[in-house]
Amino acid sequence: MSVIAMDGKAMLGYGNMRIPMHEDGAIDYETTFAMVDKYMASGYSYFDTCYVYEGSEALLKEALVDRYPRESFHITTKTSTIICETEEEMKAQFSTSLERLGVDYVDTYFIHFVTDRVMEKIERFRAFDWLRELKAKGLAKTIGFSFHGSAELLERLLSEEEGIDIVQLQINYLDWEDKKVQSRRMYEIARAHNVPIAVMEPCKGGWIAAEESDAAKVLKEAKPDASVASWAFRFVAGLPGVYVILSGMGNPEQVEDNLATLKDFTPLSEEERALTLKVVDMINAIPRVPCTKCKYCTNVCPKKLNIPKLMETYNNLIVFNALESSRYVYDMMIPNPNKRASACIGCGKCAEMCPQNIDIPNYLEELVEKLES
Ligand code: SF4
Ligand code: SF4
Known part of the structure; x- marks a missing residue:
């Protein structure tokens, strides 16, 4: 049974995988501070990062932890077992994350990037047991995992692993019926287990948020005043059981747009969903590599x-x-x-x-x- 309480309304989460940078590759602190302030002023307070998101944890310390009371925000980070050779290395990531973030506990600790291939390590390192220990000690208030594996593995983990409070899944309308990502199937499994869902890549790394594509024109014609990204947000926010939608926002305008979408939120109508299917066909007709720049x-x-x-x-x-x-x-x-x-x-x-x-x-x-x- 998850300890995360859902009020039935998805909230906007501040994804910190892609951080604002200047042309010369330096971190854009000014923009980050402005985005964090705008986001916090909205009443939302869920920040997501990971041990392997380069510079992200340290940036959150400066932009958030050092500037806001600890109890005013929910911060999550993740252990990346895939880059560890030993259990000790995995455990050391937690201490490093706390240090980088400048906190003495995290609100949610995830196992990052769980796939069928990486399960051998996760089992050898007894990663889920360790997460439960962190939770029992109060070092992680809640625990979960971010998932990129098969439907069978997700079913097994949610059936067998005790105490999972939240699962992070890649869900967006482009991947809903995609044969590899299988967003719909993953969503249905999480729902069957009644586990709150954190949605990652709601815009597929920006693929379904670009304003200038042919697909975007179709959406713009239907709703000229709505951003293209708002369609993607309304799609996931309309799914029951979605606790938080992580958005990797790049500037204050995107924060504003995401906030406005969720504030006056209405789920996609049948007609609008049909239009997203048309968009999916248009995007899939161009044989591009679906890189989301996650690095x-x-x-x-x-x-x-x-x-x-x-x-x-x-x-x-x-x-x-x-x-x-x-x-x-x-x-x-x-x-x-x-x-x-x-x-x-x-x-x-x-x-x-x-x-x-x-x-x-x-x-x-x-x-x-x-x-x-
Ligand atoms: S190719 Fe693109 S999507 Fe795949 S891991 Fe690299 S950056 Fe991420
Ligand atoms: S890009 Fe080439 S060298 Fe680098 S990890 Fe992939 S296969 Fe190996």
Whole structure:
């Protein structure tokens, strides 16, 4: 039985995976502070981060923990077992997270990125037992896991693991019937177990929030004053059992837009849902790599390649079908030969980490063929 109380209304969560940056790669503190202040002023207070979100925990300390009373916000972070070799390493992540965040407990502690492949480690490290110990000691008020595995595994974990308060699932209208992500099926399993749901990637990393795409035009025609992102939020917020919707907001305007959507929230009508299906067909008709720029892959790449940037290059190549200009942009964007697609050694570690199941080495090979030969 979860200790998280639901009042039937999904709240907006402040996702901190993609943090605001300046052009030169420095963290944009001014924008972050403004976003945190706007978000806190709205009455919501749920902040989500993770041990492997680069710079995110330390940024939350400065923008939130040092500026607001501890009891005024709910902070979650996660242990990333996939990058640990031992149980001790996994446990050390918790102390590091507390230190980076400047707190002596977290409101929710998750096991990050649970997949079928990573279960061997999770079981060997007795990660769920350890989470329950943290909860019993009051170091984590609630516990859960973020999930990217199979429906069978989700069913097993929610049946067998005691004391799970919340499960974090990738749910959006683009992935609702997607054969790999299976948002609908995952949602139904969590509902059958009556576990509150934290929704991640409600806009699929921005894919269904872009204002300028052909798909966006369809939504704009139907509702000219509504943002494209608002459709994605209304889709997930209309699902019973959704406790929080995590939004990786990039600027104060996005915070405002998300807040306005949820404040005057009405679920999508039948007609509007039908329109989202049309949008899904339009998006799926363009064979792009569904990279959400989460950067999980870059943490494990031995060559330290900027994989999201390489995937973006691939997508531009496909969408614009302009070989010469793609080559030019590629040369400008990634001039260092050690950082280009041809530096990939094909180890496959990145693909194991990719929540979108992208066969990254394969796309890199194609990039080499098209842009480097
Ligand atoms: S397959 Fe290539 S891109 Fe992926 S982790 Fe290995 S070296 Fe990096
Ligand atoms: S390739 Fe996959 S793991 Fe890497 S940034 Fe894109 S979605 Fe994330």
